[in-house]
Amino acid sequence: MKRPDQYPNWPEGYRCIVLDTVDSTMAEAARRARDLDYPTWIMAHEQTDARGRRGRAWENPKNNLSATLLLKPLCTAQLAAQHSFVAANALLEALSLYIDRRKITLKWPNDVLINGGKVAGILLESSGRGPFVDWLSVGIGVNLSYAPSVPDATFPPVSLAGEGGEPVPSADFLVALATAFATQEKKLDAMGFGRIREDWLKHAAKLGDTITARTATETIEGLFDTIDKDGNLVLITAKGPRAIPAADVYF
Structure with a gap:
């Protein structure tokens, strides 16, 4: 082989x-x-x-x-x-x-x-x-x-x-x-x-949809807007945009 x-x-x-x-x-x-x-x-x-x-x-x-x-x-x-x-x-x-x-x-x-x-x-x-x-x-x-x-x-x-x-x-x-x-x-x-x-x-799962990100300290729900120049997940939440460096994502 x-x-x-x-x-x-x-x-x-x-x-x-x-x-x-x-x-x-x-x-x-x-x-x-x-x-x-x-x-x-x-x-x-x-x-x-x-x-x-x-x-x-x-x-x-x-x-x-x-x-x-x-x-x-x-x-x-x-x-x-x-x-x-x-x-x-x-x-x-x-x-x-x-x-x-x-x-x-x-x-x-x-x-x-x-x-x-x-x-x-x-x-x-x-x-x-x-x-x-x-x-x-x-x-x-x-x-x-x-x-x-x-x-x-x-x-x-x-x-x-x-x-x-x-x-x-x-x-x-x-x-x-x-x-x-x-x-x-x-x-x-x-x-x-x-x-x-x-x-x-171009191939991101659930881009533009509402998803949930769970960090070690909190659960954040928001619209999956993009990833930023550092690769952070960006969610549009009820309190405004949030950039999340590490989390488990659920949808």
């Missing part, structure tokens, strides 16, 4: 490490961060201790995609956070090779939906002591063939195959995702976050 970086369309300048089993690709990226000098995708056929946002468990068995991209972007933590939107745009482009893109929406801050169900999640982690991050990990899990059971989930997990998408091996999908991510990264470098933001908003 060919490694993803042995495919002819693998993006130039990116490396790839493929593991049979690992606790989590995010943990593996942190262990290897000091020694890796090139942008590197770390893919595992199976994770035993995968996690999502805020430490939540993320089930990613064999035949789904479990991967982390390790970067050294030489930027502030605030700018590094823009890669969540880069990754979301890349996921949309990769998924649209296998299913009608009109079925795909992007849910702030870090989920991808197909027909309203969660098909993919994005997790960012970074490390740095000064004004710049030393490294950034972009973790991505995609339900390609299997949707795990999550009782009482607000956005029930779905799989690409289960929603009528074409079957695709995880290695092939990683090639499509890595290629799309490299393209989005070039857009970010050449045109800035404004272009990434514009592309993301």
Whole structure:
């Protein structure tokens, strides 16, 4: 079986490490961060201790995609956070090779939906002591063939195959995702976050509708107006516009 970086369309300048089993690709990226000098995708056929946002468990068995991209972007933590939107745009482009893109929406801050169900999640982690991050990990899990059971989930997990998408091996999908991510990264470098933001908003779930954002301290309801230049969620509430940097969103 060919490694993803042995495919002819693998993006130039990116490396790839493929593991049979690992606790989590995010943990593996942190262990290897000091020694890796090139942008590197770390893919595992199976994770035993995968996690999502805020430490939540993320089930990613064999035949789904479990991967982390390790970067050294030489930027502030605030700018590094823009890669969540880069990754979301890349996921949309990769998924649209296998299913009608009109079925795909992007849910702030870090989920991808197909027909309203969660098909993919994005997790960012970074490390740095000064004004710049030393490294950034972009973790991505995609339900390609299997949707795990999550009782009482607000956005029930779905799989690409289960929603009528074409079957695709995880290695092939990683090639499509890595290629799309490299393209989005070039857009970010050449045109800035404004272009990434514009592309993301074209596919934003519930844009213009009333939604609910729950932070650690309050619940905010309002009209989903936009995301701002820093990627914050902007809601039009009864008391005026609110920019929300972090929250769980419900609709």
